[in-house]
Amino acid sequence: MPWYYKNPILHADYADPDLIRSGADFWMVSSSFNHLPGIPLLHSRDLVHWTLVNHVVPRLPSENYDRVQPGKGIWAPSLRYHAGRYWVFFSIPDEGIYVCHTANPLGSWSEPHCLKQVAGWIDPCPFWDDDGRAWLIHAFAWSRSGIKNKLQLIEMAPDASRLLDQGKIIFDGTPSHPTLEGPKLYKRHNEYWIFAPAGGVKRGWQTVLRSRHLHGPWLSRDVLHQGESPVNGPHQGGWVELENGESWFLHFQDKGLYGRILHLQPMHWQQDGWPLIGEPLDETGKGQPVLNHRAPDLPCYPQEMQTSDAFLSGQPGKQWQWQANPRSDWLLPGSPGLRLRCAPLADKEGTLALYATPQLLLQKFPAVRFSVTTVITPDFQQSGDEAGLVIYGERYAALILCQQQGRLLVGLRHGWINDRGGLTEQLLLIDDVSGCAVAELACDIGYDGIGHFRYRRASHGDWQPVTPPFSAGAGKWVGAKTGIYAASGHNHSAGHARFTHFIVSSK
Structure with a gap:
C-alpha cells in the first residue's frame, strides 16, 4: 500500500x-x-x-x-x-x-x-x-x-x-x-x-x-x-x-x-x-x-531522532555535542545520571562568558515548539561554581544554579554577540534556594524561538516562572541549540553537578 x-x-x-x-x-x-x-x-x-x-x-x-x-x-x-x-x-x-x-x-x-x-x-x-x-x-x-x-x-x-x-x-x-x-x-x-x-x-x-x-x-x-x-x-x-x-x-x-x-x-x-x-x-x-x-516505494520504517536522555550509563547519547574538542575530565564517572565537572568558564574579551565556553553539552532544536526539562543535583565547592540549562546561539541564555558567598542561588545568565562582534553578557540573580538538594529547570520554546524559563525545588511543588522571556537566535552557520553545562569562575574547582535526565517534549 x-x-x-x-x-x-x-x-x-x-x-x-x-x-x-x-x-x-x-x-x-x-x-x-x-x-x-x-x-x-x-x-x-x-x-x-x-x-x-x-x-x-x-x-x-x-x-x-x-x-x-x-x-x-x-x-x-x-x-x-x-x-x-x-x-x-x-x-x-x-x-x-x-x-x-x-x-x-x-x-x-x-x-x-x-x-x-x-x-x-x-x-x-x-x-x-x-x-x-x-x-x-x-x-x-x-x-x-x-x-x-x-x-x-x-x-x-x-x-x-x-x-x-x-x-x-x-x-x-x-x-x-x-x-x-x-x-x-x-x-x-x-x-x-x-x-x-x-x-x-x-x-x-x-x-x-x-x-x-x-x-x-x-x-x-x-x-x-x-x-x-x-x-x-x-x-x-x-x-x-x-x-x-x-x-x-x-x-x-x-x-x-x-x-x-x-x-x-x-x-x-x-x-x-x-x-x-x-x-x-x-x-x-x-x-x-x-x-x-x-513516499518512496519502500516499506515504512517509523523511527524517531534521539532527543530525551536518561544518561543511564553515565554518558551522553549520540544527540549531544561539545563546542570544541572534548576533554576527558569534563565528565566524571558515576551513574545513574550525568556528572559534569565545573570546568572553567571561558575568558572572552576579559569577560567570563558562556558563549566561548567549550564544555557546553548541546543538541539541536528538534521542532518549532518544544519544552526541555532537566533535574540538577549540585555539589558545588566554592563561590563561582554553577550549572544550568542553556539555550545557545549568538543570542544565548541559561537558567542556572550558582554558589555565591555560601548561598545557592537561581540565576539567569544571558548574552549576545553584537553586530560588531563584541560580547555582552549579564547575570540576573532571581532566588535564594539555599538548602535545596535537587532542583528542576525547564524552558518552553514557542513560535519564533521565544523561550520561557521556569524552575522548582526537587520534582514537586509549584513551578516558578522566570522573567524576562528570552528570544533565541541562531549560531554561526548553525541553528540554536539547547543543553546543559557545569562551570566555574575559577581555573580549578572540585565542584560538579549531576543531571538526572534531560526530557524533550515537542508540541
Whole structure:
C-alpha cells in the first residue's frame, strides 16, 4: 500500500546533507562545524524516517579546536561507498581537505587524513570512474581563497591517499550562478552530472550540470526553485536512486534560528535527459518543493531522532555535542545520571562568558515548539561554581544554579554577540534556594524561538516562572541549540553537578 509523507522530513539542523544507498540501507552525513563529535551519520530504511547512529570524527585534528571556533570546523561532507568501504570527504576551511573511511559505518572510522593542506578549498566530493581512475571535485570559499563561484576537478589516487595534479577549473558560475558550491559528482547513462547549489543559503536554488566528458564542456540547468512554495532556498543535497529506478533528492531549507532543516523531493528524469526535482514550476524544466507526497516505494520504517536522555550509563547519547574538542575530565564517572565537572568558564574579551565556553553539552532544536526539562543535583565547592540549562546561539541564555558567598542561588545568565562582534553578557540573580538538594529547570520554546524559563525545588511543588522571556537566535552557520553545562569562575574547582535526565517534549 502506498503511504505519504510531509516535508520537512526532519525539522532539525542537519546542514549540507549528502546521502547514499547501500542495499536496503540509506546513510546520510551533514556539516557539524565546530561541534564535536563531528559529522553525524544518520540511517534510514525508507528515506523519510531517520535516526542518528554514529559520528565520523570524534575530535578535530588541530589544537585550534581545543577552544571554541564558531562557524569553523567541518563544512559540507560528502559520503560514498567504493571498494567495500564507506568514504567521507570533508573540508576544514582554514586547514584543508580530509578523508575518513571504514568497512563498518557503525564502528570506528579511520583518523582524518589530510589530502591537501590549503585554506579555502571546500565542499569536496570524490568520484571513482568506470576506468578505475579517481577524481575529486570541490568549491572555494572566497573568505579564505579569494576565489568564488567556481568548481575545480583534480585527479586523485584510487585509494584516496593523495591528489595527483594541481586541478583544473571546469565550471565558472560567476555571471550566472553566484555562490556556486557544494558539488556532488555522479555518472548516469555514460554522462557526467554535477548537482550544485547556487544563489546563497537563504534564497538560492539547485543547479545541475551535464557533460559527456569530465573536463567539459558542461551544460547547466536550474532545476529547483522556491516557486510558489514556502520553502526558501531549496538546494544543497544529494541524489539517490532506488533499486526500482525511482530517484529522490534530499536538500535543506535555511529556517533561521532552527537551522537548516531537511526536505525530501521526488525526482524524475525527463525526455530531454534532464532531471525535474519536486513538482513542475514552469515550462523551462524548473521544479518547486512538494509539501506532501507519496513516499518512496519502500516499506515504512517509523523511527524517531534521539532527543530525551536518561544518561543511564553515565554518558551522553549520540544527540549531544561539545563546542570544541572534548576533554576527558569534563565528565566524571558515576551513574545513574550525568556528572559534569565545573570546568572553567571561558575568558572572552576579559569577560567570563558562556558563549566561548567549550564544555557546553548541546543538541539541536528538534521542532518549532518544544519544552526541555532537566533535574540538577549540585555539589558545588566554592563561590563561582554553577550549572544550568542553556539555550545557545549568538543570542544565548541559561537558567542556572550558582554558589555565591555560601548561598545557592537561581540565576539567569544571558548574552549576545553584537553586530560588531563584541560580547555582552549579564547575570540576573532571581532566588535564594539555599538548602535545596535537587532542583528542576525547564524552558518552553514557542513560535519564533521565544523561550520561557521556569524552575522548582526537587520534582514537586509549584513551578516558578522566570522573567524576562528570552528570544533565541541562531549560531554561526548553525541553528540554536539547547543543553546543559557545569562551570566555574575559577581555573580549578572540585565542584560538579549531576543531571538526572534531560526530557524533550515537542508540541
